[in-house]
Amino acid sequence: MKSPGDRVIPVLYGASYSVYTRICLSTFGMKAVPFRFEALDVFAGDGPARARLAGHPFGKIPILHHGDLTLYETLAITRYIDDRFEGPPLQPDDAAGRARMNQFISIVDTQVYPVLVWGLYVPKSEGRKPKPGTLGKGRAVLAALETLAGPEWLCGARPTLADAYLAACMDYIIDSAAGNDMASNAPRLMNWWQRAQALKPKA
Template sequence: MTATLTTPQVTLIGAGYSVYTRICQIALDIKHVPFMFETLDVFAEDGPAKARQAGHPFGKIPILRHGDLTLYETLAITRYIDDRFDGPPLQPEDPVDRARMNRIISIVDTQVYPILVWGLHVPKSEGREPDPELPDKGRTILSVLESVAQPPWLCGDVPTLADAYLAACMDCILDSEAAEHLPGHAPGLMAWWHRARPLLQSA
């Protein structure tokens, strides 16, 4: 049964700097779900305690509230958003296309986020050098993403959760040492980013 978009209220708790908060925001926006946003900085001294009070037992973000339901973990939140609300589907029906989507999501979780975001972007933002082996790993990740993408979007003709996951990371990737390698190692990703950039505008 599809939820009514106005009642009960949807609230997303997180932070603008959080990749995983932005993923949830993008999913909500693609589905045209109105929501309230509550900022919670988990890097503040009392941030983890506030996150636990808000409903995340590990003191992290994002957290989604929908009526009496409180959800944490981005995988659970984004799939709930897709399954519960009207709007464009975010997961392909075809098993092969869905597997391709999940493959990209897994690459973002296990490679893009730890290496391109935390390993290359964060050191640059803090004015320090990254671990010396990470630039090569970053180039490999970009090449792999280039090879598995199915344009015009990452999984075909319409945006899916794969696009939400990678789009939420792109500002960090572009503000890292990996950015200079994008034109050579992943020109297709750059073309995709021109299409996907509006997904991030409200996130």
């Protein structure tokens, strides 16, 4: 049953360079939910203050407004979008499938983002060397993802939130030092990425 709230357009505050904003943008896209995007650069001088004004107590992005509801944290925003709006379901139908999806999402949060994005991509993009040992860690993360990835989408026959999470990082991963040897060591991921380009946000 639709409630009147469904007619209120959700508003996402964030920055298109931000992995976590990208994940939310992809989720809206996969769900085909109309939304408004408000650019909020947290690296600008007034960015953290603007993020606090928009409802994030730690001055970060992304932030979602929907009617009276203000939400921060991507875990909360993406599941809310999937839960609250019509459109294709973005979580697997069975408990084991959902568990795999949550495992993927947690690996992105705890390994892909800190090791492959901040540990390898960011130093490379700034002409700095990564900390010793980071390249080995990055390769271990890619190997774990390669083991888990399904032959079509990451968690089965249709895209889920796990695909949105990993897709949002892929440009950075491929451009990281570990990403250089990805094509030869992670054929499933490379095959998945051909398909998952479609999930990249348009905003």
